[in-house]
Amino acid sequence: MERLPSWIRQHLAALRAVLVLTAVLGVAYPLATTGVAQALFDENPGLIGQSFTDADGNPVAKYFQSRPSAAGYDMLATAASxxxxxxxxxxxxxxxxxxxxxxxxxxxxxxxxxxxxxxxxxxxxxxxxxxxxxxxxxxxxxxxxxxxxxxxxxxxxxxxxxxxxxxxxxxxxxxxxxxxxxxxxxxxxxxxxxASGSGLDPHISVAYAELQAPRVARERGLPVDQVNTLIEQHTTGRPLGFMGEPGVNVLELNTALDKG
Structure with missing residues (x-):
């Protein structure tokens, strides 16, 4: 069988590379990352911030409030301002x-x-x-x-x-x-x-949580010390032990308060 000219072989190799990369990076990788993300968020919804407001957007006083979000805590609209x-x-x-x-x-x-x-x-x-x-x-x-x-x-x-x-x-x-x-x-x-860079940050600072503790305690008829203890229990340390500052997961904290 006659050997194909080199320019045709080069074009065929390039075409195969495009097809393989399209299948891997355009199909397999997005499906895999989407599946992993859905599994993580389904198992731990506390990874995504949520608002604790009424239908008119006013804060519900018995809940700790999250930080502002430029994305409205919408995963499909994650963005900063x-x-x-x-x-x-x-x-x-x-x-x-x-x-x-x-x-x-x-x-x-x-x-x-x-x-x-x-x-x-x-x-x-x-x-x-x-x-x-x-x-x-x-x-x-x-x-x-x-x-x-x-x-x-x-x-x-x-x-x-x-x-x-x-x-x-x-x-x-x-x-x-x-x-x-x-x-x-x-x-x-x-x-x-x-607002956070992603618009989805589930954490607030310890200082912001402590500022809200008296209001939440008053609205729920709880001692402030009890609310502060819950804040400590839902405070995470610095990532890798040295990056950033400790944070309080608002969703988990409010869920714990509702459970009593």
Missing amino acids: NLGPEDVVDTPDRTSLLTQVCARSVAVGRLESVSGARPYCTSDGVGAVLKVFPALGKPTRAVSVNQACPARPFVATYQGVAVECGKPGEDYAAGRTVPIRGGATAVVPADAVT
């Missing part, structure tokens, strides 16, 4: 990351009967940010861009210039962005106001 620390100015169609954090902190503070104040946040729960004009040189105008009129600006003056409230629809892009730290000390932990 992709917003970073420089996202501090609200726009007509989107709330900045800073204002989201400030609003969450106020809400958590109200729920837990503690101060929801934190640096770079106004008392009404938006980012404490000024737009200063001109962008360079001595200020002649300052606007609290995240506080729409007729709101009272969180500071009266900036470098001798009266601070205005923000006028909806006015373009402040030409101004210099100046976040104002203020003197607040945060009581509400960071994981109570920021």
